[in-house]
Amino acid sequence: xxxxxxxxxxxxxxxxELKKANEAYWAKxxxxxxxxxxAKSIREANWKLQQENGFTLIPSNDFSFYDQVLxxxxxIGAVPARYQSLLNxxxxxxxxxxxxxxARGFQAEGVDVTAMEMTKWFDTNYHYMVPExxxxxxxxxxxxxxxxxxxxxxxxGIETKPVLIGPITYLLLGKEKEEGFDRIDLIERLLPxxxxxxxxxxxxxxxxxxIDEPYLALDIDEKVKGLYKMVFxxxxxxxxxxxxxxTTYFEALKDNEDLALxxxxxxxxxxxxxGEDQLDTILAKVPASLTLSLGVVEGRNIWKNDYEKxxxxxxxxxxxxxxxxxxxxxxxxxxxxPFDLDNEKNEESLPAEVKxxxxxxxxxxxxxxxxxxxxxxxxxxETEKRFESNKAAxxxxxxxxxxxxxxxxxxxxxxxxxxxxxxxxxADRKSAQQEKFNLPAFATTTIGSFPQTKxxxxxxxxxxxxxxSQEEYDKAIAEETENTIRLQEQLxxxxxxxxxxxxxxxxxxxxxxxxxxxxxxxxWVQSYxxxxxxxxxxxxxxxxxxxxxxxxxSYAQSLTERPVKGMLTGPVTILQWSFVRNDQPRSTTTYQxxxxxxDEVQALEKAGIKIxxIDEPAIREGLPLxxxxxxxxxxxxxxxxxxxxxxxxxxxxxxxxxxxSEFNNVIEDIAxxxxxxxxxxxxxxxMKLLNAFAGDFKYPNDIGPGVYDIHxxxxxxTEEMVELLRKAKAVVPAAQLWxxxxxxxxxRAWPETKAALESMVEAAKxxxxx
Numbered sequence: 001x002x003x004x005x006x007x008x009x010x011x012x013x014x015x016x017e018l019k020k021a022n023e024a025y026w027a028k029x030x031x032x033x034x035x036x037x038x039a040k041s042i043r044e045a046n047w048k049l050q051q052e053n054g055f056t057l058i059p060s061n062d063f064s065f066y067d068q069v070l071x072x073x074x075x076i077g078a079v080p081a082r083y084q085s086l087l088n089x090x091x092x093x094x095x096x097x098x099x100x101x102x103a104r105g106f107q108a109e110g111v112d113v114t115a116m117e118m119t120k121w122f123d124t125n126y127h128y129m130v131p132e133x134x135x136x137x138x139x140x141x142x143x144x145x146x147x148x149x150x151x152x153x154x155x156x157g158i159e160t161k162p163v164l165i166g167p168i169t170y171l172l173l174g175k176e177k178e179e180g181f182d183r184i185d186l187i188e189r190l191l192p193x194x195x196x197x198x199x200x201x202x203x204x205x206x207x208x209x210x211i212d213e214p215y216l217a218l219d220i221d222e223k224v225k226g227l228y229k230m231v232f233x234x235x236x237x238x239x240x241x242x243x244x245x246x247t248t249y250f251e252a253l254k255d256n257e258d259l260a261l262x263x264x265x266x267x268x269x270x271x272x273x274x275g276e277d278q279l280d281t282i283l284a285k286v287p288a289s290l291t292l293s294l295g296v297v298e299g300r301n302i303w304k305n306d307y308e309k310x311x312x313x314x315x316x317x318x319x320x321x322x323x324x325x326x327x328x329x330x331x332x333x334x335x336x337x338p339f340d341l342d343n344e345k346n347e348e349s350l351p352a353e354v355k356x357x358x359x360x361x362x363x364x365x366x367x368x369x370x371x372x373x374x375x376x377x378x379x380x381x382e383t384e385k386r387f388e389s390n391k392a393a394x395x396x397x398x399x400x401x402x403x404x405x406x407x408x409x410x411x412x413x414x415x416x417x418x419x420x421x422x423x424x425x426x427a428d429r430k431s432a433q434q435e436k437f438n439l440p441a442f443a444t445t446t447i448g449s450f451p452q453t454k455x456x457x458x459x460x461x462x463x464x465x466x467x468x469s470q471e472e473y474d475k476a477i478a479e480e481t482e483n484t485i486r487l488q489e490q491l492x493x494x495x496x497x498x499x500x501x502x503x504x505x506x507x508x509x510x511x512x513x514x515x516x517x518x519x520x521x522x523x524w525v526q527s528y529x530x531x532x533x534x535x536x537x538x539x540x541x542x543x544x545x546x547x548x549x550x551x552x553x554s555y556a557q558s559l560t561e562r563p564v565k566g567m568l569t570g571p572v573t574i575l576q577w578s579f580v581r582n583d584q585p586r587s588t589t590t591y592q593x594x595x596x597x598x599d600e601v602q603a604l605e606k607a608g609i610k611i612x613x614i615d616e617p618a619i620r621e622g623l624p625l626x627x628x629x630x631x632x633x634x635x636x637x638x639x640x641x642x643x644x645x646x647x648x649x650x651x652x653x654x655x656x657x658x659x660x661s662e663f664n665n666v667i668e669d670i671a672x673x674x675x676x677x678x679x680x681x682x683x684x685x686x687m688k689l690l691n692a693f694a695g696d697f698k699y700p701n702d703i704g705p706g707v708y709d710i711h712x713x714x715x716x717x718t719e720e721m722v723e724l725l726r727k728a729k730a731v732v733p734a735a736q737l738w739x740x741x742x743x744x745x746x747x748r749a750w751p752e753t754k755a756a757l758e759s760m761v762e763a764a765k766x767x768x769x770x
Contacts (some may be wrong), residue, residue, distance in 0.1 A: 008333025
């Protein structure tokens with residue numbers, strides 16, 4: 001069997017054990033020892049599963065309580081100065097509690113510190129904690145997590161390959177927090193700490209160390225390119241006899257091929273899913289000393305691998321390099337897919353035919369092993385049987401009548417440019433909307449969801465189990481909705497929301513009501529920290545059989561004279577946060593979803609809902625990593641949003657929402673979406689993200705910069721929000737500004753939500769008075 005190499009494994013547990021333990025620890029319901037034991041059991045189970053699948057190279061240090069980038073920041077002592085006051089409050093050292101304070105903020109014992117900034121991990125829906133750097137940044141080894149977990153696996157009799165985010169990628173993932181320096185110049189200070197880490201692992205007996213440098217597959221400047229060889233030479237020297245693996249993923253190497261292939265490492269990993277065409281040129285250049293790890297199994301989607309296609313690539317590499325210099329691997333870490341398809345038992349939500357087309361993390365391990373055996377040539381009967389089953393599943397998917405709906409394809413192909421533009425310009429629409437709604441300056445609103453308490457979640461679970469009737473469930477949701485409307489009126493919020501208590505997730509909820517979707521029971525993936533999402537599965541043509549949101553939006557509007565927003569998820573976000581079919585262009589699927597959302601927009605408008613929010617937090621996330629590919633994506637992504645939102649009256653106000661993304665290089669495209677109001681996350685960056693909307697390009701429509709961070713349990717003061725609004729007013733005209741939180745309030749508790757919204761409304765009133 002050829003060598004098998006795994007880059008990383010999901011860490012939340014098959015049934016979200018880590019999420020539950022983390023949240024119980026934060027709530028002081030379990031001890032730190034109990035949390036640590038849960039984490040240890042997950043790591044042990046992951047290692048043993050990979051060992052049972054015959055993996056040669058099993059990762060360690062791929063586990064994290066919250067985020068792997070945050071782990072590294074704590075490991076190398078890159079803790080922002082504002083947290084130093086916590087060292088005396090929290091154990092006086094670089095502890096787990098300090099770690100969680102960096103991720104979530106801290107507000108107790110006379111200390112009030114904001115969380116670190118958070119943004120998307122490349123073009124995934126995973127979020128990482130952004131490292132913060134100053135001109136005089138110092139680094140030192142302050143945690144040996146990487147060594148402890150290697151030794152922990154070794155004590156179980158499992159030899160692992162420690163995983164480290166590479167030093168260049170780490171610096172590029174961060175931000176300068178003051179003027180006058182380039183963070184990449186910190187490499188000279190950072191590198192000695194990495195050398196110390198590598199030396200310690202080598203001394204402990206590590207045979208391989210994986211150095212993740214995904215930036216090698218991105219557009220990087222000559223200055224950065226010039227650092228790679230020097231960095232890896234020093235790491236290689238520190239490693240001694242330990243072999244280094246340079247790992248790239250999410251894109252092809254392209255213009256960085258020569259650079260990556262000539263690094264002083266034992267092996268180079270390449271992504272042959274995202275960069276499937278790069279093998280031809282790479283094989284012609286591979287040095288005689290280099291081993292190639294082929295990422296042939298998709299690490300970010302859940303469709304079964306096409307064995308015949310993958311074997312063609314593997315055989316091509318083996319013919320050139322020989323079996324000893326070819327490894328088989330997933331394309332990236334399996335962090336981005338669910339744990340185990342075997343846990344899925346509900347054929348009503350996930351039909352057996354569709355399930356037969358899928359593979360989760362555990363099944364992907366088996367796929368890698370099968371491919372390694374098949375490529376080796378000495379194939380046992382069981383592997384041959386699985387090969388035949390794989391071919392049958394692929395043929396079933398190509399021909400299944402579940403997938404193709406001619407009427408949907410026809411409607412999608414008939415979309416015209418007129419379907420993607422509003423009747424009037426924004427200035428005329430704004431005038432009509434102001435006449436209708438008569439909103440004050442600095443109008444206040446929220447992003448959509450309100451706290452989903454244990455009671456709300458229990459109602460939903462009880463309904464599914466049949467423990468309560470549909471009538472009992474609807475009555476409970478109606479009461480919670482009315483209470484939330486009354487609270488917003490009491491708080492004096494200007495534009496209300498119904499609270500979304502009937503919704504499980506902002507994408508899954510819509511997927512459950514759209515044709516062409518299937519659903520899992522335990523298909524959880526980590527989005528950030530303890531936040532897990534269960535992406536629905538788009539397997540076929542998508543359309544809207546009936547109203548999806550009109551009932552509860554209309555009910556909420558019937559309770560109040562104030563406008564209530566209809567709340568929808570946009571077509572690009574529904575696409576990005578689903579597991580998407582890979583048998584047609586993503587743009588085609590997005591247009592199908594856009595038409596379904598348009599049908600719902602028009603139904604809401606007909607029902608008297610005249611402010612409609614179509615959330616698109618993932619539109620920036622979907623941006624291709626290479627600049628050359630970005631314009632085509634932006635063209636169809638923006639057009640799809642406009643298809644979903646344009647065919648309405650001038651006095652219908654369309655909102656959209658985006659969060660945890662950098663907007664500078666796409667600001668003109670965001671403006672081209674032509675939403676009447678955009679709300680964005682800006683509080684963690686202290687309004688600096690707003691600069692994208694107010695630089696040389698002046699954003700033309702209305703903007704609601706988030707004035708407090710809903711991903712942290714701390715409650716900001718009125719003064720803090722006033723200061724943020726003053727910063728916003730300094731760069732954006734007051735007439736364009738709305739006031740709102742950063743994101744939905746679903747994950748927060750009611751007491752902190754009420755307190756924060758009281759402060760938010762008071763801050764808006766202070767700005768109006770000014």
